[in-house]
Amino acid sequence: MLFSLFLTLSALFVSALAAPLTTRQEKVSNVVCTGGNALDFHTVNVALLQICGGIAGSIQKCQGAPTSSTGTSGNVQFSIVPVEQSATINISKGRWEQGIKAAFAVCGLDKPFTATFVGGASTGDVNVELKQI
Template identity: 55%
Template sequence: MLSTTFFQSILLLVAGASLSSASPVWPHYSIDGEHLEVLNMRASTSVNPGAVSNVECLDRNKNIVFHDQNVAELSICGGIAGSIQKCGGAPKSTTGRSGSAEFKLSAATSGATINISKGRWEQCVRAARAVCPTGSMKGTCTGGASSGNVNFTLDSPL
């Protein structure tokens, strides 16, 4: 015959196992602080969807660092950061590159030159990023050329 202490031992063992298995196992998610900063910045910035057309996400998993994108964005036309308000020199194409980001722009109309303003260019990129929040992309900025629009691609040269 089994003793009472044996049943008490089994009961304690089962109760202990039940309590330990009842505690939830939470998945561990890690979100980079830069990602949260970018999301906050994008949420507080107005977007003009008419600033861009024909946006296509090329590779959503391509790692383009946000800071590199910003520097490359202002590096087109030899640099339009600061007080420079328009692309100078009337190029038919231009490139802005920094680290993991490279913008390539070209006039959409044959024979036209790029004269995009900094404000129009920034609106175009914001609107394109609203469609493709991550990775590489291409699209067309509304206006910004001596005649017509400006085609662009954002990719990573790495």
């Protein structure tokens, strides 16, 4: 009886954790895989945290309302621009990370891509590119 209850609770817990993956994938559109080989994992992660002048640590949102931003490390660059030209970037760290994970789910981990992340701008969405420079 106790074992059966444990299995039921475990199944509910696992299904609750799995649900956000579908939501993440819906937050990205127009994903185009643009490269072949995966880029260096560490270099990609450093570049990922460099957007908006550094979105690492306690920073939770892009600061200063920029109209574009790049994050570069070694030979890797992330670029982010609003879809609407008059908009500014105000993407949160959570939305940024979810978008990156969703794009990697399509293209493969640390592989170059272009995509549109839903939201992330003062008005509308943002276009994102990961490339080797």
